[in-house]
Amino acid sequence: MNERARILLELADDELVIGWRDSEWTGIAPTLEEDVAFSSIAQNEIGHARAAYELAARELGTTADELAYDRDPSEYRCSPLVQPRLLDWAHAIARRCLYEEADRERITALIEADDAEVAALARKIDREEAYHRMHAELWAERLRGQPRFEQALADLRPRLDGERGSDNDEFRELWEEMTSVRRSAPGAEW
């Protein structure tokens, strides 16, 4: 796999999985406004994943759907930050804050990279992420200094530097859920 495909897959896998995890708050967030916010953020992240998979798919001679759902669960390249199911609000918000900070660095680098097509996609993603960052900023301001939030940040921060990859039970379980409908009818055209 070439460098371009590797970078696109890392981006797409992160965005798909955080989108999937954020979507788990749909219907159960602490307020209706956050139900809407998490659902909308999740939709955006999965949209970014789709666009990045499409570019990668062209590079690799496959399709976006196959990259998203038909790889072996051990082959994904996502960060350990995005993988765990976090149905604790302090942790969910802490992850959003940490993810947006790291994602901004990556997107900025891609905008400046010498690849016009990737840079244009990164600029498009950046425009949408601006709203995710504001959402994270609002919550960070509200929760700063609160012991549960600070503890959640401390719990999750080491995952930012963790090795990318999906060869673990946590991811396998996520993958089973994420792909179960698609796998339920082999050969079906969705």
Place this chain on the structure above:
Amino acid sequence: MVTAERVWSALDEVADPEIPVISLVELGVVRDVRVEGQHVSVTLTPTFLGCPALDAMRQALEEKLAGIGADPHVTVDHGDAWTTDRITAAGREKLRSAGLAPPAPRGEAAPRLVQLQARAFRCPYCGSTETRLENLFGPTPCRSIRYCESCRQPFEQFKTV
């Protein structure tokens, strides 16, 4: 005969599937039109990458073009060609009259939280700027929710992107 002018005018009759008061041309998502004989290539740029209406938009454009005797080919450009600054003046007015506040101009940089929290956004119902940000996110990716303190009406604000 299929001409570029005829194509643009036909496409201007295709309503946005989520906000039907505005056409896809007024929304600025029709990026480019090329006509070669019957063959018409259209470049479509999504408002948001996760916009679920994209396929519906593509289909509506193709059907419209087939209706004027063209052989349509619609491609989607995932680059950053679309910004809310591409919404036409007529489109903005139609959004406002439908109770959907049009986006503020983008300028060079992304909007900042402090700007969105300022009381500078106009209520599409009563025109007051005494409005507050309720939620950065709304019923579709392209909208936020604001509340007008003056006429006590919540309203949807098109996000600036």
